[in-house]
Amino acid sequence: ATAPGTTTLTDYTVTQGIDSLLTAVPEINALARLRCSQVFNVESHAITNKMLLKLAGRVNKELSDPAVDGVVITHGTDTLEETAYFLNLTIKSRKPVVVVGAMRPGSAISADGPLNLFNAVLLAASKQAQGHGVLVMLNDRISAARYTSKTHSTQLDTFRSPDQGYLGQVHNGKIHIFQTPTTRHTTQSDFDVAGVKSLPWVDIIYDHQDAGVHLYEASIKAGAQGIVIAATGNGSVSTTVKKGARLAARSNVVCVRSSRVGAGVVSESDADDKLRLVSGNSLNPQKARILLMLALGKTRDPKTIQSYFDQY
Numbered sequence: 001a002t003a004p005g006t007t008t009l010t011d012y013t014v015t016q017g018i019d020s021l022l023t024a025v026p027e028i029n030a031l032a033r034l035r036c037s038q039v040f041n042v043e044s045h046a047i048t049n050k051m052l053l054k055l056a057g058r059v060n061k062e063l064s065d066p067a068v069d070g071v072v073i074t075h076g077t078d079t080l081e082e083t084a085y086f087l088n089l090t091i092k093s094r095k096p097v098v099v100v101g102a103m104r105p106g107s108a109i110s111a112d113g114p115l116n117l118f119n120a121v122l123l124a125a126s127k128q129a130q131g132h133g134v135l136v137m138l139n140d141r142i143s144a145a146r147y148t149s150k151t152h153s154t155q156l157d158t159f160r161s162p163d164q165g166y167l168g169q170v171h172n173g174k175i176h177i178f179q180t181p182t183t184r185h186t187t188q189s190d191f192d193v194a195g196v197k198s199l200p201w202v203d204i205i206y207d208h209q210d211a212g213v214h215l216y217e218a219s220i221k222a223g224a225q226g227i228v229i230a231a232t233g234n235g236s237v238s239t240t241v242k243k244g245a246r247l248a249a250r251s252n253v254v255c256v257r258s259s260r261v262g263a264g265v266v267s268e269s270d271a272d273d274k275l276r277l278v279s280g281n282s283l284n285p286q287k288a289r290i291l292l293m294l295a296l297g298k299t300r301d302p303k304t305i306q307s308y309f310d311q312y
């Protein structure tokens with residue numbers, strides 16, 4: 001992205017294609033032989049389900065080529081965690097897939113993109129990075145797609161996971177991996193989107209004080225097959241959530257209770273069975289939506305869907 005001046009950090013437009021990103025970091029040529037393609041060139045809020053499906057197909061195809069050691073995807077940071085988690089569940093390979101972004105435009109003083117990209121290519125080309133699921137590389141930190149989330153609107157250390165931390169770091173051009181995710185991903189995933197043309201529609205509804213039930217009504221009427229509730233605290237079942245869940249259950253729409261607080265596991269509740277609710281485990285609402293779309297491609301049974309949320 002490019003901004004009008006070197007000190008402008010936020011007012012930018014997507015301008016650079018992959019070729020200009022790479023010419024800015026010639027050091028990358030010493031790390032790997034690169035084959036590049038521009039699959040999309042959009043800000044990340046413009047990514048659609050169709051684009052996710054196309055990207056997963058493309059990455060799986062590249063990785064099935066024995067000449068390919070790994071894949072790097074450059075991505076806007078706003079919804080990066082959604083794409084990374086989707087790929088974590090749908091890529092059928094142990095080879096590294098690294099999603100990389102930048103918080104500052106390339107035109108800025110101290111732009112972070114060049115080093116992030118260098119580190120991402122280093123990681124994607126390495127044996128050490130194999131088998132940990134999809135990785136996110138920013139600010140020298142290696143994160144697991146399952147755990148990491150954008151937590152700050154502008155700072156460079158925005159990608160964090162308070163409970164699970166980082167998988168490792170890149171330091172002076174050397175990779176250090178400290179741990180591996182324990183949730184199922186890539187080669188152990190049940191989800192396969194080969195040949196899939198569209199994903200079931202899932203909305204996210206944010207709960208708050210004095211919330212109305214009209215958003216549930218609208219979502220069900222619009223044909224959603226699932227609703228993720230960004231509930232308060234530990235996924236609290238407020239009166240509105242209860243009413244919304246009852247309406248949804250009547251239309252066979254599956255509701256997942258996640259939390260708007262951004263960290264922590266949402267406990268399973270006694271109310272879940274009665275209201276056909278699924279607990280979102282430690283997935284934030286936007287990631288719970290990704291898993292629910294994939295789960296609904298297989299079943300509408302809340303118990304089976306709960307088992308996916310327990311494992312992925």
Ligand SMILES: NC(=O)C[C@H](N)C(=O)O
Nearest residue numbers: 043044076077078102103
């Ligand atoms: N810094 C960024 O990458 C944000 C950008 N708006 C995006 O596409 O997500």
